Amino acid sequence: MSGISHATVSRLPRYLRLLEELEGAHETVSSDDLAVAAGVNAANVRRDLSDLEFQGTRGVGYSVPSLGDRIRRELGIESRRLVAIIGAGNLGTALARYDGLAKRGFDVTAIYDTDPNRVGQSIGDVQIQRMEDMPMDCKVGCFDMAILAVPANAAQSVTDLLVKEGVHSILNFAPVRVSVPEGVAVRQVDLSTELQILSYYG
Amino acid sequence: MSGISHATVSRLPRYLRLLEELEGAHETVSSDDLAVAAGVNAANVRRDLSDLEFQGTRGVGYSVPSLGDRIRRELGIESRRLVAIIGAGNLGTALARYDGLAKRGFDVTAIYDTDPNRVGQSIGDVQIQRMEDMPMDCKVGCFDMAILAVPANAAQSVTDLLVKEGVHSILNFAPVRVSVPEGVAVRQVDLSTELQILSYYG
DNA sequence: TAGATTGTTAATCGATTAACAATC
DNA sequence: TAGATTGTTAATCGATTAACAATC
The missing domain is CATH 1.10.10.10 (Winged helix-like DNA-binding domain superfamily/Winged helix DNA-binding domain)
Structure with a gap:
């Protein structure tokens, strides 16, 4: 096409x-x-x-x-793109702290976590929010891409929620393939898969 | 071939x-x-x-x-593979803590950092070591694959060192292409590139 | 003009897939 | 035997590349 x-x-x-x-x-x-x-x-x-x-x-x-x-x-990146990070565990935190994103036009505008102890803490200048706040934030245009840094068992349900709220670009770091409707783009980055492929060539 | x-x-x-x-x-x-x-x-x-x-x-x-x-x-993963993580910053730490690796046959046996404050601290049950210890560890068979989680400007020199010590599988998270001699395998995972591609499709 | 480099053609290469005979 | 599923062929599709005329 x-x-x-x-x-x-x-x-x-x-x-x-x-x-x-x-x-x-x-x-x-x-x-x-x-x-x-x-x-x-x-x-x-x-x-x-x-x-x-x-x-x-x-x-x-x-x-x-x-x-x-x-x-x-x-590529659709003439203007800055707003990205949410879902999951403020080790990986989510690491990704949120990575300044290479901003340098290339991607602004992390929101971070969500389900852990009440984590909510309210800040990573850089972004405060971790409750997962429940995500839908509204998304509706108001706070972001339209998402990075999934949640456990495998949460990946699909979070994806469904994101898709429902209109996100159609998802970068998935959870070690499971998530399924999405037509028109939504997902890319998966999986550490073990990368290492397995490397192992073949190395 | x-x-x-x-x-x-x-x-x-x-x-x-x-x-x-x-x-x-x-x-x-x-x-x-x-x-x-x-x-x-x-x-x-x-x-x-x-x-x-x-x-x-x-x-x-x-x-x-x-x-x-x-x-x-x-794939060459009949037995467990031993992996070093280079760089104990946010990302290196997150990767070291990720238990999905062990589950799929990859054991993180060593973590290195140049920051003296970081050296000696532990991530899980692995202690962060001085970069200078890496060559000897590698020679003794402590690992034969490496995950690069260092800043862009250090990536090439660390790669050269790893290659020199006999590592021939490198997973590079630094946002630069590193060059390696024939026979060494490198795969690069780059967050901005992933998001840019996603942006096109999303 | 001479040198550099594009734009495009045609050849090649490699990967995917439909289809179906083989056979459990 | 009937149903299921492999293994392989041949067709198709798509991507890469050498080569070179066009042209700055």
């Missing part, structure tokens, strides 16, 4: 990373530079950008700021 | 997850069940297992324990 393949989408952040490094310092960048940075073939880069209908200049390269804008627009 | 594709390797952990749930309860499993659990096509499952030269029984299915063994063997 949208005509841009998943393989291409997954490379866009890697291009963007180089572009953001270059911004201010270089006017243009070549497909070759992008290829090296992203660890792919230069023809692949040109094909990707051509899929975005983004044009470069022969003999010169691609405009760094324009390409950055184009990719950010494609 | 080894004849089993990356696409196949990346599905093996998903099959294994179902198999481990089923172990004890069911003797056999069908390609269809595996397919549903892994979110792939049943023909794809059969092709994968056939690539492993693992045979099922027509009309019956695949032996749950044998297939589990076969996949564990292929």
